[in-house]
Amino acid sequence: MSHGGQARYSDPARRSAQRPSERRRQADPARRVAFASLRAISDGAYANLDLPGRLRDARLGARDAAFATELVYGVTRMRGFYDAVIARGAGRDVEKIDAPVLDALRLGAHQLLGMRVPAHAAVDATVGLVRSEIGAGPASFTNAVLRRVSERSAERWRDLLAPHADLPADDAGSERLDLEDVAVAHSHPAWIVRALRTALLAHGTSTPDTVDADLLAVLRADNHPADVALVARPGLVDPEELLEAGGRPGPYAPTAVVLDRGGDPGRFRAVREGRAAVQDEGSQLLVHALVRAYDDLTAGRVDDPAASPDGPRWLDLAAGPGGKAALLAALSIPRGAQLFCNEVSEHRAELVESTLGAAMDAGAEVFVGVGDGRGVGAEEPDSFDLVLLDAPCTGLGALRRRPDARWRRVPADVADLTALQEELLVSALGALRPGGVLAYATCSPHDAETLQVLRRVLATRDDVRLLDAPAYLDAAAVTPLPDLRPRIDAGDLAARTVQLWPHRHGTDAMFLALLARDR
Numbered sequence: 021m022s023h024g025g026q027a028r029y030s031d032p033a034r035r036s037a038q039r040p041s042e043r044r045r046q047a048d049p050a051r052r053v054a055f056a057s058l059r060a061i062s063d064g065a066y067a068n069l070d071l072p073g074r075l076r077d078a079r080l081g082a083r084d085a086a087f088a089t090e091l092v093y094g095v096t097r098m099r100g101f102y103d104a105v106i107a108r109g110a111g112r113d114v115e116k117i118d119a120p121v122l123d124a125l126r127l128g129a130h131q132l133l134g135m136r137v138p139a140h141a142a143v144d145a146t147v148g149l150v151r152s153e154i155g156a157g158p159a160s161f162t163n164a165v166l167r168r169v170s171e172r173s174a175e176r177w178r179d180l181l182a183p184h185a186d187l188p189a190d191d192a193g194s195e196r197l198d199l200e201d202v203a204v205a206h207s208h209p210a211w212i213v214r215a216l217r218t219a220l221l222a223h224g225t226s227t228p229d230t231v232d233a234d235l236l237a238v239l240r241a242d243n244h245p246a247d248v249a250l251v252a253r254p255g256l257v258d259p260e261e262l263l264e265a266g267g268r269p270g271p272y273a274p275t276a277v278v279l280d281r282g283g284d285p286g287r288f289r290a291v292r293e294g295r296a297a298v299q300d301e302g303s304q305l306l307v308h309a310l311v312r313a314y315d316d317l318t319a320g321r322v323d324d325p326a327a328s329p330d331g332p333r334w335l336d337l338a339a340g341p342g343g344k345a346a347l348l349a350a351l352s353i354p355r356g357a358q359l360f361c362n363e364v365s366e367h368r369a370e371l372v373e374s375t376l377g378a379a380m381d382a383g384a385e386v387f388v389g390v391g392d393g394r395g396v397g398a399e400e401p402d403s404f405d406l407v408l409l410d411a412p413c414t415g416l417g418a419l420r421r422r423p424d425a426r427w428r429r430v431p432a433d434v435a436d437l438t439a440l441q442e443e444l445l446v447s448a449l450g451a452l453r454p455g456g457v458l459a460y461a462t463c464s465p466h467d468a469e470t471l472q473v474l475r476r477v478l479a480t481r482d483d484v485r486l487l488d489a490p491a492y493l494d495a496a497a498v499t500p501l502p503d504l505r506p507r508i509d510a511g512d513l514a515a516r517t518v519q520l521w522p523h524r525h526g527t528d529a530m531f532l533a534l535l536a537r538d539r
């Protein structure tokens with residue numbers, strides 16, 4: 021990062037009041053907080069949940085908090101690459117290095133290779149941290165390894181450790197990448213690299229000639245912090261209020277307001293009051309496309325004898341923590357619809373209730389229930405005019421926001437999740453009434469979680485058809501999105517569904533299928 025205060029960490033005058041012996045023993049608070057958070061993340065904590073509390077407890081000033089945040093997120097993103105460098109520097113596999121020492125080495129490596137902290141400051145500060153937090157022996161090991169790490173720039177390390185991780189700039193299609201090298205250089209597990217490449221082709225986003233360049237663009241986007249997007253919940257806040265307070269309109273979603281990097285959503289009153297919230301623009305677009313399709317399908321159906329006397333019934337089958345449900349709730353008000361939110365986790369159902377509070381205050385009729393969504397189709401068959409299934413998934417499409425997820429996920433998760441997704445989709449279709457519309461969404465582009473789930477479930481139903489999701493998404497967007505349609509013939513499913521990508525659309529890599537039930 022371009023940390024404006026970096027000089028402070030290398031400026032000896034800053035700590036001149038301390039004797040040298042003290043200086044060696046005490047690590048600075050920002051690095052201590054970052055180290056503690058990295059330890060917790062290595063033990064399974066979520067970065068976005070762990071770090072904020074530590075920053076508050078340590079009462080770090082804004083610049084130190086920003087520095088600690090960059091350390092934690094930078095290390096978490098790039099640790100696959102740093103581990104390869106550290107292994108070479110240490111002359112042993114990283115599995116053979118004690119976990120706390122390894123986390124400290126990653127912290128040092130990021131300062132050396134990913135930030136502009138001067139080498140002596142990065143090494144001294146990390147060695148001091150290890151000495152005070154772990155012990156003298158590991159400190160001298162850390163010193164030796166980081167000195168070796170500091171002998172090359174990040175680019176030189178990439179050239180050495182992963183020589184086939186890039187394409188020649190002048191002819192992107194002529195050379196094949198070595199995917200193992202790509203995984204190291206771009207710090208993603210190799211199975212995720214392969215899955216993303218397969219997904220680019222399966223959705224028709226890439227041609228065989230462009231897929232390698234596109235893959236690199238996706239991986240780079242994953243390693244680039246995303247801008248914070250807000251949703252201005254319709255009817256609850258005028259987007260102008262957010263624009264005047266320092267946001268700019270999102271390029272595509274009518275409700276999106278984007279903050280400049282580092283923008284603090286908490287400074288907006290509407291966010292504090294739940295009339296606006298942080299929500300990826302792709303996630304907003306999906307909800308708008310679903311409601312657009314609903315409006316289209318239900319237009320002129322006011323006298324429908326099958327309609328519920330209480331008005332249209334909408335269902336969010338797996339709603340926690342409620343981001344999409346809150347947008348649905350706001351859009352349900354002018355349509356006189358009731359929104360039922362189901363969530364399997366009690367805690368997450370509570371989050372849905374609080375997320376939807378402002379919409380309820382504004383008149384949305386919302387019911388929140390805790391239960392396994394797989395049973396809803398049988399319990400309430402043919403009951404809902406609109407169903408959203410934003411399915412539990414690997415989250416491989418949101419790695420730029422959740423950098424720790426790439427290390428938490430394992431290939432076996434895909435099989436477990438696709439089985440669950442399929443059962444949830446069968447249930448969601450069971451709950452949909454004839455004439456209704458259903459959205460199947462994931463924040464993963466993985467072929468198995470998207471097209472394959474859809475293909476299997478559609479094969480069992482002759483009363484369900486795929487709507488043209490790209491057309492609805494475009495109709496819902498402020499300006500047309502580039503490359504929504506496949507570039508190659510990837511089949512009918514790919515042609516009628518939407519796969520968003522961070523490198524193309526600046527959104528998370530969300531998938532959307534819109535299904536209509538005819539009878």
Ligand SMILES: C[S@@+](CC[C@H](N)C(=O)[O-])C[C@H]1O[C@@H](n2cnc3c(N)ncnc32)[C@H](O)[C@@H]1O
Pocket residue numbers: 303337338339340341342343344345362363364365368391392393394410411412413
């Ligand atoms: C991708 S998240 C939904 C995100 C939500 N739409 C939003 O925008 O905030 C999927 C949710 O499904 C829930 N879930 C997992 N298994 C479920 C099940 N069997 N029935 C219902 N919900 C489930 C998870 O707890 C999680 O909250």
